[in-house]
Amino acid sequence: MNKPLRRIAIFCGLLVLALLIRDNWLQYAQADKLRTDPHNRRVTIERFANPRGDIIVDGNPITDSVKTEHGDFKYKRTYKNGPMWAPVTGYSSQAFDGSLLEKVEDGILTGNDDRLFFRKTLDMITGKPQMGGNVVSTLNGAAQKAAYEGLKRQGGKGAVVALEPSTGKILALASYPSYDPSSFAGNTSADGKAWNKLQKKNNPADPMLNRALRETYPPGSTFKVVTAAAALENGLYSTADQHTKSPLPWVMPGTSTQLKNEGPIPCKDASMRVALKVSCNTVFGKIGADLGNDKMLAEAKKFGFDSEQFTPVRSNASVFSDDMNTSQTALSSIGQFNTAATPLQMAMVASAVANDGKLMKPYMVDELQSSNVDPVAKTQPEELSRPLSPENAQILQSMMETVVKEGTGTKAQIAGAVVGGKTGTAQHGVANSANPYAWFISYAKLPDNSSPVAVAVVVEDENANRGDISGGGLAAPIAKDVMEAVIHSKK
Amino acid sequence: MSSTSNSPTHHTSTIGAIGAPSRRNTELALLVFAVVIPVFAYANVGLALSGEVPTGLLSYGLGLGLLAGVAHLGVRKFAPYADPLLLPLATLLNGLGLVCIWRLDQSKLLQSLPNFVTAAPRQLLYTALGIAMFVAVLFFLKDHRVLQRYTYISMFGALVLLILPLVPGLGADIYGAKIWIRVPGLGSLQPGEFAKIVLAVFFAGYLMVKRDALALASRRFMGLYLPRGRDLGPILVVWAMSILILVFETDLGTSLLFFGMFVIMLYVATERTSWIVFGLLMSAVGAVGVASFESHIQTRVHAWLDPMREYKLSQAGVQDGTLHSEQAMQALWAFGSGGTMGTGWGQGHSDLIKFAANSDFILATFGEELGLAGVMAILLIYGLIVERGVRTALAARDPFGKLLAIGLSGAFALQVFVVAGGVMGLIPLTGMTMPFVAYGGSSVLANWALIGILIRISDTARRPAPTPASNPDAEMTQVVRPS
Numbered sequence: 007m008n009k010p011l012r013r014i015a016i017f018c019g020l021l022v023l024a025l026l027i028r029d030n031w032l033q034y035a036q037a038d039k040l041r042t043d044p045h046n047r048r049v050t051i052e053r054f055a056n057p058r059g060d061i062i063v064d065g066n067p068i069t070d071s072v073k074t075e076h077g078d079f080k081y082k083r084t085y086k087n088g089p090m091w092a093p094v095t096g097y098s099s100q101a102f103d104g105s106l107l108e109k110v111e112d113g114i115l116t117g118n119d120d121r122l123f124f125r126k127t128l129d130m131i132t133g134k135p136q137m138g139g140n141v142v143s144t145l146n147g148a149a150q151k152a153a154y155e156g157l158k159r160q161g162g163k164g165a166v167v168a169l170e171p172s173t174g175k176i177l178a179l180a181s182y183p184s185y186d187p188s189s190f191a192g193n194t195s196a197d198g199k200a201w202n203k204l205q206k207k208n209n210p211a212d213p214m215l216n217r218a219l220r221e222t223y224p225p226g227s228t229f230k231v232v233t234a235a236a237a238l239e240n241g242l243y244s245t246a247d248q249h250t251k252s253p254l255p256w257v258m259p260g261t262s263t264q265l266k267n268e269g270p271i272p273c274k275d276a277s278m279r280v281a282l283k284v285s286c287n288t289v290f291g292k293i294g295a296d297l298g299n300d301k302m303l304a305e306a307k308k309f310g311f312d313s314e315q316f317t318p319v320r321s322n323a324s325v326f327s328d329d330m331n332t333s334q335t336a337l338s339s340i341g342q343f344n345t346a347a348t349p350l351q352m353a354m355v356a357s358a359v360a361n362d363g364k365l366m367k368p369y370m371v372d373e374l375q376s377s378n379v380d381p382v383a384k385t386q387p388e389e390l391s392r393p394l395s396p397e398n399a400q401i402l403q404s405m406m407e408t409v410v411k412e413g414t415g416t417k418a419q420i421a422g423a424v425v426g427g428k429t430g431t432a433q434h435g436v437a438n439s440a441n442p443y444a445w446f447i448s449y450a451k452l453p454d455n456s457s458p459v460a461v462a463v464v465v466e467d468e469n470a471n472r473g474d475i476s477g478g479g480l481a482a483p484i485a486k487d488v489m490e491a492v493i494h495s496k497k
Numbered sequence: 498m499s500s501t502s503n504s505p506t507h508h509t510s511t512i513g514a515i516g517a518p519s520r521r522n523t524e525l526a527l528l529v530f531a532v533v534i535p536v537f538a539y540a541n542v543g544l545a546l547s548g549e550v551p552t553g554l555l556s557y558g559l560g561l562g563l564l565a566g567v568a569h570l571g572v573r574k575f576a577p578y579a580d581p582l583l584l585p586l587a588t589l590l591n592g593l594g595l596v597c598i599w600r601l602d603q604s605k606l607l608q609s610l611p612n613f614v615t616a617a618p619r620q621l622l623y624t625a626l627g628i629a630m631f632v633a634v635l636f637f638l639k640d641h642r643v644l645q646r647y648t649y650i651s652m653f654g655a656l657v658l659l660i661l662p663l664v665p666g667l668g669a670d671i672y673g674a675k676i677w678i679r680v681p682g683l684g685s686l687q688p689g690e691f692a693k694i695v696l697a698v699f700f701a702g703y704l705m706v707k708r709d710a711l712a713l714a715s716r717r718f719m720g721l722y723l724p725r726g727r728d729l730g731p732i733l734v735v736w737a738m739s740i741l742i743l744v745f746e747t748d749l750g751t752s753l754l755f756f757g758m759f760v761i762m763l764y765v766a767t768e769r770t771s772w773i774v775f776g777l778l779m780s781a782v783g784a785v786g787v788a789s790f791e792s793h794i795q796t797r798v799h800a801w802l803d804p805m806r807e808y809k810l811s812q813a814g815v816q817d818g819t820l821h822s823e824q825a826m827q828a829l830w831a832f833g834s835g836g837t838m839g840t841g842w843g844q845g846h847s848d849l850i851k852f853a854a855n856s857d858f859i860l861a862t863f864g865e866e867l868g869l870a871g872v873m874a875i876l877l878i879y880g881l882i883v884e885r886g887v888r889t890a891l892a893a894r895d896p897f898g899k900l901l902a903i904g905l906s907g908a909f910a911l912q913v914f915v916v917a918g919g920v921m922g923l924i925p926l927t928g929m930t931m932p933f934v935a936y937g938g939s940s941v942l943a944n945w946a947l948i949g950i951l952i953r954i955s956d957t958a959r960r961p962a963p964t965p966a967s968n969p970d971a972e973m974t975q976v977v978r979p980s
Contacts, residue, residue, distance in 0.1 A: 043830065
């Protein structure tokens with residue numbers, strides 16, 4: 007009877023061997039896949055097991071973490087001045103994942119990023135809980151406050167972006183209406199309700215839309231700065247005051263349609279300086295038509311059109327089309343037809359002009375830190391392109407400064423600084439029936455010829471009187487407040 | 498069998514040599530480890546969960562030590578030549594199981610479930626009863642061959658035990674498997690655990706008598722010995738019984754366990770490979786046949802083939818008449834998240850398995866918190882128990898003892914395979930429990946009794962044989978064999 011017994015012994019051994027092999031497969035070969043499976047609740051438990059690192063503005067955190075009272079997610083995110091900072095921070099929610107900086111820099115904030123590996127290992131060895139690193143932003147608290155308060159005062163939808171022209175640092179990034187990301191940071195039914203209330207289908211104002219980065223508007227007359235740059239760069243005109251020989255009325259080539267100006271303004275044979283000051287559609291439309299689609303497109307692309315920006319938070323690509331006929335190019339060159347720009351894009355335009363033609367890559371993360379504030383990575387300013395030569399940039403600056411000194415942008419004047427700007431009132435909707443968008447883009451120059459800030463403001467106001475909307479009236483005061491806040495915080 | 502026991506020149510191979518050491522002190526030394534390891538594990542859980550050594554450490558350590566001591570003294574007194582490994586291995590598993598159950602008792606998630614009970618104190622009580630059962634087996638069963646007298650009573654008993662869960666008012670349907678009975682005032686019992694032992698007794702007794710008929714009367718066909726039609730009777734009966742279990746109690750594991758045990762014992766008794774082939778064919782036919790109409794079995798198979806889909810269905814709360822359970826996937830995640838070294842005691846999240854986390858699925862907690870290393874160690878401990886059981890069968894001097902020992906060891910191995918394989922997703926899940934580590938009174942009691950019987954057989958096997966009387970005829974009556 008012993009021979010079959012030995013065989014049964016081998017059989018039992020094989021059973022155990024099969025289990026051992028299966029166990030190795032599960033816990034060694036498949037372990038990583040199972041451990042990091044997004045459905046595996048441990049992934050989220052781990053994520054909220056320790057306080058997140060903070061997002062820092064002007065040396066102070068604008069975020070915090072608190073212990074939750076129920077459930078297996080230990081910590082939840084809180085925000086200071088949530089609605090004001092929401093377009094920068096985004097949200098980090100136990101129930102609804104995350105967005106913007108919270109999402110892009112999640113690895114640093116949770117401490118899982120490979121760059122924190124050394125720290126993580128050290129904490130593991132010393133038995134300390136894993137701590138997240140900090141994200142030091144480039145933003146300027148005073149400028150952000152001025153931007154958000156300005157938009158709130160207007161009461162309509164809108165956005166503000168302010169940049170430091172010499173580096174590309176984002177100083178302000180506001181969007182209105184906004185939301186408090188603290189309100190749905192947890193995992194309770196109250197959080198779910200707050201989230202649902204903010205969704206576009208339940209809230210037509212769409213407060214969670216980041217208008218500064220993710221919404222494109224027709225830029226209207228502010229786009230004339232790009233057209234003027236194209237005229238100078240392509241040698242169509244070489245000075246600001248050269249007569250352009252523009253006829254009035256001007257019929258768009260290939261059509262029988264006259265391009266209209268807003269009111270009886272002196273646009274016949276006007277110089278570019280005058281045309282920018284009073285915002286002549288005929289002059290800049292003709293420049294666009296004369297240069298043609300390809301040259302206009304090339305210049306617009308140098309300013310950053312038609313490509314997404316990663317700040318590192320992604321912004322939508324602004325649009326300048328590449329397949330237009332002459333009349334469409336003319337309309338596009340005054341910021342109509344298909345042309346559409348994010349507020350960030352128009353701030354980049356102002357910034358490039360102010361920085362003597364050099365466009366810096368916009369960014370909002372200055373430094374990443376480990377939990378004990380050792381620097382992990384620092385962002386170096388990076389040149390994106392040169393849409394203008396320094397000489398042409400200075401010509402364009404003098405034109406934009408005329409706009410603020412004696413043109414449509416007088417409300418942006420600041421004592422002790424030279425301001426250059428351009429207003430815009432962009433028409434949109436079927437047959438231009440919707441309320442236009444009020445735009446203002448500008449920069450400020452200090453007496454030492456440095457330029458600390460360039461800003462773009464857009465306000466869309468469905469409640470305002472159609473006549474009241476003009477870039478100079480609605481948007482310029484906000485731009486002024488933001489620029490002043492930056493100048494004062496520099497002192 | 499015939500080659501070892503009746504030739505005096507052969508008896509040193511598997512029978513303990515005359516005057517062999519009893520190995521009781523080895524057993525005691527190993528028992529110390531088997532008690533100390535769980536005590537450290539217990540302290541470890543406390544430190545991980547609350548940062549302090551649990552207050553019950555001393556009483557727990559003393560309790561486990563006392564139980565092990567009683568069991569050891571029982572062996573020393575009633576089975577002094579028994580295998581020295583079986584008791585420490587079982588004690589170690591039981592101790593680790595207690596720690597794991599206590600650890601899961603601390604889970605807030607499990608505490609929030611509607612039918613939560615603090616399981617560890619109960620399991621400690623079951624363990625005490627189990628040890629009592631173990632000592633009682635050693636005390637009352639002075640010779641395992643006595644059981645041979647109860648062959649047909651055992652058959653009757655096993656049938657009663659297997660039918661009990663189907664009796665209206667007594668049986669309980671828990672998560673689809675009807676393998677439980679509710680005894681008022683006592684709680685739930687799993688009669689299948691006891692039926693395992695009783696059936697082994699019946700099979701051993703029956704096969705010992707019939708094995709010659711089953712082995713010799715056969716025709717040779719394509720290299721296999723085909724049994725005669727009328728000799729097929731017993732295997733057909735057992736097969737039908739397994740199928741009935743599968744159909745009425747909807748438990749694949751129990752069914753597989755009993756049929757597998759019978760085939761193993763049949764093969765050992767007859768030494769005919771053809772029985773194995775028959776057994777495999779019949780179980781395949783039976784399983785496929787039943788699975789084609791039994792929805793509970795189908796659900797289990799679906800959950801095995803695509804646990805992720807079942808998880809998603811259960812999360813979405815799909816109501817389509819079958820019960821969708823996230824458990825299979827949760828168990829796999831627990832294993833995967835443990836990785837090679839595990840999270841350490843008390844630091845995993847295996848409580849996400851929720852229902853039956855401390856019984857059927859307890860291996861997943863070991864997987865997550867002790868990692869691949871821990872689970873391999875535990876599987877090897879089970880392997881060692883089986884190996885000691887098979888060794889006992891080899892060493893046993895009587896065919897009944899051999900059959901009983903291999904039946905019990907084989908059933909033990911099959912049960913470990915079916916449960917661990919189910920939890921790890923190697924085979925479909927069944928409603929059985931890991932011997933010794935899982936929470937449950939029936940399982941603990943029955944398995945301690947099983948170890949008791951194995952220890953009894955091994956004691957008989959290793960007991961020094963009476964000095965063979967010098968036989969002057971030995972040289973003259975040599976058996977001439979055809980081989």
